[in-house]
Each structure stands twice: as structure tokens, then as C-alpha cells.
Amino acid sequence: MMDGAGGTILYPWEEAPKTGQAIEVAEGVLWMRLPLPMALDHVNVYALDDGDSWSVVDTGVHSRKSVALWQELLAGPLAGKPVGRIILTHHHPDHVGMAGWFMAEQGATLTTSRTAWLMSRMLILDCEEETTQQSLAFWRSAGMDADILTKRAADRPFNFADICYPLPVGYTRMKQGDVVTAGGRNWDVHMGNGHAPEHLTLWSRDDNLVLAGDQILPSISPNIGVYATEPDADPLSDWMESCTRLAKLANTEHLVLGGHKLPFTGLPTRMRQLHENHEGALRRLLAHLDRPRTAGQCFAPLFKRRIDGGVYGLALVEAVAHLNHLHQTGRISRTRRDDGAWLWHRETTSDGPKDQDIG
Ligand SMILES: [Zn+2]
Numbered sequence: 001m002m003d004g005a006g007g008t009i010l011y012p013w014e015e016a017p018k019t020g021q022a023i024e025v026a027e028g029v030l031w032m033r034l035p036l037p038m039a040l041d042h043v044n045v046y047a048l049d050d051g052d053s054w055s056v057v058d059t060g061v062h063s064r065k066s067v068a069l070w071q072e073l074l075a076g077p078l079a080g081k082p083v084g085r086i087i088l089t090h091h092h093p094d095h096v097g098m099a100g101w102f103m104a105e106q107g108a109t110l111t112t113s114r115t116a117w118l119m120s121r122m123l124i125l126d127c128e129e130e131t132t133q134q135s136l137a138f139w140r141s142a143g144m145d146a147d148i149l150t151k152r153a154a155d156r157p158f159n160f161a162d163i164c165y166p167l168p169v170g171y172t173r174m175k176q177g178d179v180v181t182a183g184g185r186n187w188d189v190h191m192g193n194g195h196a197p198e199h200l201t202l203w204s205r206d207d208n209l210v211l212a213g214d215q216i217l218p219s220i221s222p223n224i225g226v227y228a229t230e231p232d233a234d235p236l237s238d239w240m241e242s243c244t245r246l247a248k249l250a251n252t253e254h255l256v257l258g259g260h261k262l263p264f265t266g267l268p269t270r271m272r273q274l275h276e277n278h279e280g281a282l283r284r285l286l287a288h289l290d291r292p293r294t295a296g297q298c299f300a301p302l303f304k305r306r307i308d309g310g311v312y313g314l315a316l317v318e319a320v321a322h323l324n325h326l327h328q329t330g331r332i333s334r335t336r337r338d339d340g341a342w343l344w345h346r347e348t349t350s351d352g353p354k355d356q357d358i359g
Helices: 064-075 099-106 114-125 133-141 146-154 235-247 267-288 299-303 309-328
Strands: 023-026 029-035 042-049 054-057 083-087 109-112 179-182 185-192 199-204 209-213 255-258 332-336 342-346
Touching: 023 255, 029 064, 042 255, 083 099, 099 109, 109 114, 133 146, 185 209, 185 235, 235 267, 235 309, 267 299, 267 309, 299 309, 309 332, 309 342
Parallel strands: 054 083, 083 109, 209 255
Antiparallel strands: 023 029, 029 042, 042 054, 179 185, 185 199, 199 209, 332 342
């Protein structure tokens, strides 16, 4: 494809569906939206018409309000047939939160990737009353602000179960290369990685629809984070690999139905941007590491905006992801500070004066 042929990013609908309502974005495909109690204040969910039942893609968080909103949708735009199947794009609580409710209360089945299933089931079962020493060590190694660390150490930690309905056993696996039928269409299954492991994306063979979850979003870059569960993970490499692979499937006709923000076209352009955003961030970060810094001191080159309380945690895990990536690809070193924080710094060549490599 020639440069610039990726298409302009356009949003066919300027506004999202209102509470309790749905917008039919294509024949038999309904777009609905649920509120979230966090900085990113909404999630998109979709219902696919399977004839005698619905397949619902992603479900929002579990709360009393969420149950009431779903009941309103079930009595409104979804009335007349049951939800037979939940298709879960990835394990994050804003997507999996109500899946167990549909299984327990509505008799729905669950279809997702094996990793999304295992992560969901594990994290919903894993209730911790106190912050673990592993989490504290991880935050210390990231150079978390002392005030925030003290508060987190004292507070009850966040648990998936706080905003996710219990998830019963039993699911149907979707894997790379599968073809699934839903909403009167056949869909190719392509796995994404980086934002969440083994993240489903579904590409219609019969028209231009792509169900993208959080793997491909317009106007915001999906969070790429490292957590105490795997402190040395390099999800950014997984992310870049996914972007490169999925970009080859993209065309200008695609209508992308993502987990947040608005449906859009111009997918080849968006795939290029998603890749370039991180390449740019890595370049700025590398320049910033001309002296040793902790992950908590790397927000300025990465985000180019103020990081306040509501997004501090997300910013920190994303900073660690970028630092792990530079480290594991041999571009920076790290040493332990006395308080346990990693100090990251750019490799300097032994021959030739320092800093000469900055243009
Ligand atoms: Zn997500």
C-alpha cells in the first residue's frame, strides 16, 4: 500500500447510544454503551442477532447499577429473545464483569480465548484482603511516589471480584485461525497481545465489520502495562508484533467496533498510528534516560500531559512496560537504588564522548 493510502479516520456516528438504547451499526449488530466508575468512563458492548438469541460481545463491570442497565436493555432493544452467548474479547474487568451474571442468571454460554478465560477465572477468584509483599516490592521497584505507596500499603487492595460477578466454570475456546458464526456472519479470529494476552479480534468475512475490543481503539492508545504478576514482562514487544500482523488485514472499508470511544473507519491509518505512537514514546524515553531515572520519573516523555491521581497507576505500569522493552532489547541498563527502585539509564559506548549520539 502506498504511503497515505490508509484512509482518513472517520466516525460515522458522532454520538454514542444513550442509556438503555442501542444503535444498529450494521444489519443485526447493535451497539450499546455502559458507564464505568473510572477515568475512562464508559465501555462499548455489542449484540449480534443469532436468529433465536443474541450473542453479546463484552459486558461492562458488575454493580447494582450495571444490572439495572442491562435489565433495561434486555427489556428494550434486546427484547424478544434471550442472550445465548457471551463473546469476551479479553479478561479486563470492564469487559468480563457481567459475563458470570449472564451465565448464572440467563443461562448464557461463554466463548473466549483460553488465556482470557484463565486470567478471568483466576483473578475473579483471587481475593486479597491486604496488599501483598510482592505488589509492594513491585511498586517500590517502579519508584512509586512515597505518598501513594504509603496509601496503597494501608488500603484494602483492588480485587476483580469488587466489580466482577463470580464466573462459573465452563467456556468454549476461540483460537487463532478459527472461523466463528455470529450475527449472520462468519468471522475470522485473530489474536492480539500486549494490552491483554490472547485478546480476541473478529474480522467479518461477509462484510466490513471488525470487532476489536481494546486491541484497536481510536483516539486513545490502549494501555500497555506490567504488573506484579510478571514484573519482567515485555508486553510492548507483543503489542508491536500484533500491530504489524493485524495491520496486514486492515483496509479502508473496515468499520471498527471497539471497546471504547466511537466506531470508526480508516483502519490502515490507525494501525500505523498505534505503532508509531509507541516508537515515538520509546525515542523520547531513550533521550530522557541520559541520566538515571525511576519509572515514576518517566511520565513526561511518555505521556506529554499531566498525570493525576486517577490515572497514576495506569501511567506507572505503562512506564515500566516501555522501560522493560528498552532494557530487554539492549538499549538501557538498570541498577538498584538503596530504597529498591530500579534506576534506568541509557547505554553509553565506551569509545567516544558521552551524549554525542543525541541529534
Ligand atoms: Zn482492556
